[in-house]
């Protein structure tokens with residue numbers, strides 16, 4: 001193997017090492033929803049939380065909402081039919097994007113963890129996640145982006 005082949009193979013191996021875990025994280029049961037922005041609100045259909053199984057409807061405890069205009073996704077947890085929490089998925093330590101693992105948000109940079117309420121569960125982060133006001137109207141969850 002010559003130098004060029006070696007560098008090419010090592011390059012693709014490195015790409016695979018970084019991309020594969022990211023793809024696996026996205027497939028690990030977390031639902032991602034692309035939602036439109038109307039005015040200053042992100043509008044998420046409540047039906048996005050529904051899981052229909054054998055004639056009954058259950059609700060997801062959380063999902064991740066994205067919009068191409070947002071720099072980071074928003075983690076939305078559901079407490080009941082009218083109570084939702086929406087949190088910016090940017091680590092408050094040094095700004096990395098958080099990854100959802102069930103009801104915990106983990107930072108791949110230095111290991112901080114946040115609960116589904118946005119509070120710091122493990123440092124080095126020491127500040128809670130930015131949160132947004134939410135309201136349920138006409139079958140939609142509206143997240144105010146101010």
Ligand code: FES
Pocket residue numbers: 091092093094095096107108109110111112123124125
């Ligand atoms: S950027 Fe998240 S723990 Fe450092």
